[in-house]
Amino acid sequence: MITVENLSKRYGSTTAVHDVSFTVEPGSITGFLGPNGAGKSTTLRMLTGLTPPTSGTATIAGKRYTDLPNPGRVVGVMLDAAAQHPGRTGRETLQLNASLLGVPKSRVEEMLAAVGLTGAAKRRVGQYSLGMRQRLGIAGALLGDPAVLILDEPANGMDPEGIRWMRGLLQDFAARGGTVILSSHLLGEVQATVDRLVVIGGGRIVANGSLEELLAGSGTLVRGLDPSGLHQALTVAGLQPEPLASGSFRVDATAEQVGRAAAAHGQILLELRESDGAGLEELFFQLTTPAAAAA
Numbered sequence: 001m002i003t004v005e006n007l008s009k010r011y012g013s014t015t016a017v018h019d020v021s022f023t024v025e026p027g028s029i030t031g032f033l034g035p036n037g038a039g040k041s042t043t044l045r046m047l048t049g050l051t052p053p054t055s056g057t058a059t060i061a062g063k064r065y066t067d068l069p070n071p072g073r074v075v076g077v078m079l080d081a082a083a084q085h086p087g088r089t090g091r092e093t094l095q096l097n098a099s100l101l102g103v104p105k106s107r108v109e110e111m112l113a114a115v116g117l118t119g120a121a122k123r124r125v126g127q128y129s130l131g132m133r134q135r136l137g138i139a140g141a142l143l144g145d146p147a148v149l150i151l152d153e154p155a156n157g158m159d160p161e162g163i164r165w166m167r168g169l170l171q172d173f174a175a176r177g178g179t180v181i182l183s184s185h186l187l188g189e190v191q192a193t194v195d196r197l198v199v200i201g202g203g204r205i206v207a208n209g210s211l212e213e214l215l216a217g218s219g220t221l222v223r224g225l226d227p228s229g230l231h232q233a234l235t236v237a238g239l240q241p242e243p244l245a246s247g248s249f250r251v252d253a254t255a256e257q258v259g260r261a262a263a264a265h266g267q268i269l270l271e272l273r274e275s276d277g278a279g280l281e282e283l284f285f286q287l288t289t290p291a292a293a294a295a
């Protein structure tokens with residue numbers, strides 16, 4: 001279990017993370033999603049004791065990371081797969097980690113096999129692709145047989161086959177009661193892997209819930225040739241159109257009600273469909289537009 005409570009981090013006048021709170025339960029995979037610069041890495045660094053928070057607390061299994069006696073046995077961390085020592089082989093990298101953690105050398109071979117790197121174990125990490133480094137990083141995180149995994153952008157540099165492989169591995173881990181948080185700046189990259197999402201933008205949590213809840217959205221999405229005329233037609237019909245950044249409206253009504261209200265005022269529709277996750281996509285669109293990023 002991961003608990004983040006009112007966590008904030010300021011760098012001079014920049015607030016990288018502002019009053020962030022969320023929990024990650026055992027048996028689940030949470031995607032920590034946000035555009036570049038949203039505050040994901042800073043939050044994960046505070047969670048793993050690498051960056052002291054300005055205020056607030058983050059605990060893993062009830063303790064701050066820095067208070068865990070042998071943290072690698074409780075929580076597996078991969079923050080920057082690209083930063084591994086290029087001169088060591090994959091096997092040497094894991095052997096070094098294993099001796100620091102106090103786990104038997106046999107565990108290294110097990111983990112190399114688990115991430116599909118046995119054949120490349122003798123090659124230097126400098127010759128590995130980013131996807132292979134991600135696999136090695138995940139092997140390193142799993143070495144101490146932890147119950148919690150914290151992974152920063154693990155899918156970065158992985159091909160679709162690698163992402164599918166990682167999905168299976170993490171879902172097995174969670175099915176055995178493990179707790180997983182993984183960050184990404186791409187919704188599509190993690191959508192099929194995670195059960196829950198915590199969305200961060202500009203250092204603040206902007207959405208938090210089950211994937212189903214967040215993707216389901218609700219109501220109807222409508223887009224017309226004349227947005228202001230459509231807005232008026234819907235308002236006159238007693239519906240409350242919520243304007244979206246893309247020029248569409250989300251309406252808490254059925255497609256038929258929306259269609260009829262538009263037709264009554266001769267509005268030409270270009271799109272009319274159930275919201276179907278548009279809420280989350282729209283939220284992401286807004287977070288990644290330059291205007292939102294500057295706000």
Ligand SMILES: Nc1ncnc2c1ncn2[C@@H]1O[C@H](COP(=O)(O)OP(=O)(O)OP(=O)(O)O)[C@@H](O)[C@H]1O
Binds near residue numbers: 034035037
């Ligand atoms: N050591 C630091 N000193 C000053 N500002 C920092 C520092 N680390 C992060 N920041 C700032 O904090 C904000 C959040 O950065 P962070 O790296 O946490 O975002 P992120 O969501 O992980 O983005 P990315 O996907 O690009 O890594 C950014 O504005 C960044 O410039």
